[in-house]
Amino acid sequence: MRGSSAFLDRIAGRRAAALLTDGRLEDFLIDPPEDGPAVPGAIFRGLVERPLKGMGGVFVRLPDGKGFLRHSKGLSAGQPVLVQISSHCEPGKAVPLTQKLLFKSKYAIVTPGAPGLNVSRAIRDEETRLQLRVLAAGIMEGSGFGLILRSASANAPEDKIAEDIAEMRAQAEAVTANADGAAELLLDGPDAHALAWREWGSPDEVMTEPGCFAARGVLDDLASATAPLEDLSGGGTMAVEPTRAFVAVDVNTGADASPAAGLKANLAAARALPRALRLRGLGGQIAIDFAPLAKKDRRQIEQALQAAFRSDAVETALAGWTPLGNFELQRKRERTPLDAVVRKALR
Incomplete structure (x- = not known):
């Protein structure tokens, strides 16, 4: 089959997504086990524990364990801090954390710690870049947060882009307003289906029926490719x-x-x-x-x-x-x- 196809299904009870291009498996996403750590993108209010001399960071107490935060200058033990999981953790190690929060969606990324309005370099048409800047400036007016418009916004309807920006701004404002208190999960990371929607553009075909992996041979393709x-x-x-x-x-x-x-x-x-x-x-x-x-x-x-x-x-x-x-x-x-x-x- 020519073109791109996205399949959203489950494997072993966990959400999974597969992307085929011209009939060839090109990408695959799956949720971690239920008893595993939160996924990258999840945002917590954590509590700083004592600094670790020689390791360049601190452990941060999370609701269900600990994470490790590098570049922790200026933080003191017991202080609440907003942190985001930056990547999957290796077995037996603390969850990697960052204070550089990103509120990311299909068309826009709101950056509370990095003010400014930026458009993806992949969008080269100057008229399109100008239109996107004007649209974004109006929605972000009065906010001290930064904004990055992603490459997917180049050909998207203005109302969809505007909705995305407004939603990410509201989400960022709600989370950053909860900086004080006990350790708590403030925003969960995207699951495999949400991540596929966010990162895979607009496939020619999207299949969501349960069992579509087996019906369309995706499981066989994945077993062979891996x-x-x-x-x-x-x-x-x-x-x-x-x-x-x-x-x-x-x-x-x-x-x-x-x-x-x-x-x-x-x-x-x-x-x-x-x-x-x-x-x-x-x-x-x-x-x-x-x-x-x-x-x-x-x-x-x-x-x-x-x-x-x-x-x-x-x-x-x-x-x-x-x-x-x-x-x-x-x-x-x-x-x-x-x-x-x-x-x-x-x-």
């Missing part, structure tokens, strides 16, 4: 294996023994890696053991990685080559990783 060993174009393979410390990626040439086999497999892996990480929900430190290649070809691999991650929605930093010849990435933990329960449901 298998431990992934086939690459040209005959090579790529293994993606998360560990407690980092995500290990191993690239092999397969049966191809030609002189150009290593470079060919590595370029294919560089192009396939963003999708592989998206579908598995993986982030953090990523170490890639590329197939053997000459040092003169490293620049070509770097350029392929840069091009592949440029259009990826998840923030990823290319750290570079290690002395052992591996390549390292640092990727934000924005997604819920596929766990054993989900993988069992896909079998």
Whole structure:
């Protein structure tokens, strides 16, 4: 099927969303387990505990546990503070927190701690940028909050954009007015269905019927796309294996023994890696053991990685080559990783 299709269903009782483009699975989102921590985007009023010398931050008491807040200068023990979960936490670690609150929707992001009105750089038409600025300035008049208009607002109806901005402003005002008191959840983070609506634009087809994953073959596609060993174009393979410390990626040439086999497999892996990480929900430190290649070809691999991650929605930093010849990435933990329960449901 040509075009894009979004499927909203459940796996193992948890909300999940899948995006297919021209019949190929391109993105996947799933809620964390019910007994897991709150998702990124959730906002709390927490209570500061004592500073941790040498760690550059403090623990913050939350309603159901603790979080870790970096850059905590000026905070004292017992002080209430508004914090937002910035990324998924690793098992056994405190929830990562930030004081830079973002109230994010499909078209607009309200930023209480960063005043100013900004329009996405992806919107290049000057007339459109001016119209959006005028619209936003009217709705944000009298507010000390900042606003970012997202790229999706370029072709959206003005009334929808205006509604989105007004809703995010009201939400930000309500939350920031509750800065004092005991530890409390003030705003839950988006579930998988809400996140899909927010981030996937306007798909040509949206399926919401229960069981649509199985009926349209999405479960089979997901099981195949997230298998431990992934086939690459040209005959090579790529293994993606998360560990407690980092995500290990191993690239092999397969049966191809030609002189150009290593470079060919590595370029294919560089192009396939963003999708592989998206579908598995993986982030953090990523170490890639590329197939053997000459040092003169490293620049070509770097350029392929840069091009592949440029259009990826998840923030990823290319750290570079290690002395052992591996390549390292640092990727934000924005997604819920596929766990054993989900993988069992896909079998």
